[in-house]
Amino acid sequence: MKAITPLFLKESIFIEQMAKIKEDLLKKTAGGNIVGKAFLWMPYLKFHFQYTDLYDQVGTGISVLNAFFPHYIENIKNLIYLFRPNFLERTIDEIEDPLLFDEIETYILEKRLFKEDPYLNQFVEEFVPQIERLSRKKQEVRNNIYWQARGGTFVPAKYLGRVDRTSEDQLSELNGLKILLKHAVNIDSIPKTVHLEEKTLFYTPYLTFLLTKKGKLQYHFYDVGKRGGFLERFLKRAEYDPALSKLCRIEAHVHQQLKKTLGGNKT
DSSP states (O other): OEEEOBSOOSHHHHHHHHHHHHHHHHHHTTTOEEEEEEEEEEEEEEEEEEEEETTSOEEEEEEEEESSSGGGOSSGGGGGGGBOGGGGGSOEEEOSOOOOOSSSOEEEOOOOOOOHHHHHHHHHHHHHHHHHHHHHHHHHHHHHHHHHHHHTOOOOHHHHHHHHHHHHHHHHHHHHHHHHHHHHHTOSSOEEEEEEEEEEEEEEEEEEEEEEETTEEEEEEEEOBOOOGGGGGTOOSOEEOHHHHHHHHHOHHHHHHHHHHHTSOOO
16 A cells, blocks of 8 residues: 555664553543544545635645545534645555564554535535735725825824724734644645645555543544655654644544444453
8 A cells, every 4th residue: 555654664663662652642641541543544645736726816725634534524623634735745655564563462554434525615615704804804994094194183092002902803814824724734825725636545654542531531643644845854753743633522423433443442
């Protein structure tokens, strides 16, 4: 299968690194207790696409999207947690034996069927109206400040400060939404529609822990795939994936499906 090669191929090194990760996780989640672990091959979709932006300009792009969890998401906006454009820098190889280690249960998660084009367009449509509304509001505030300044209208300083803070808050929210959307689909424009043209399925390795804290189950994911580009020479340790971990906390259906898939695996 096509996959990103794991950082650790020798079992003794893997066991040593896994112990360090468990120690790090227990420190990170003070009061937690690890009750399960698994080595996951997570499916991802590398996709080329054509898009139309807010100004009706046509462009092309390429990004990466998780291919297991989208099927189970109930709030389409949470798809934002599943894009990984940084995976484009990594090398995808042909992996002959995905069952690498006897020390830990290995699962190859299957790509779940979802209609990528309408799903991605529905996702984009959730953001675009909000971005357009905030853009109009920001312009209204700026016009108001400009009119006051040009007309020489006396405005008490405390009210000007309030207007400025309102403008700053709205500008901050607007920029945040734009950055999120641009990062997800890996382009410099705000897309209005998206059409997939070419797709490649590949897998990347994750070390996953099931932890209990205050009576609640939590999944924590560590990316153990080889980095690409400049980072490959220097970053040779597992990286915590807060986005996947958060998704399993805020999407009950995702959490339940993962639990069902892994079958309550124990340490």
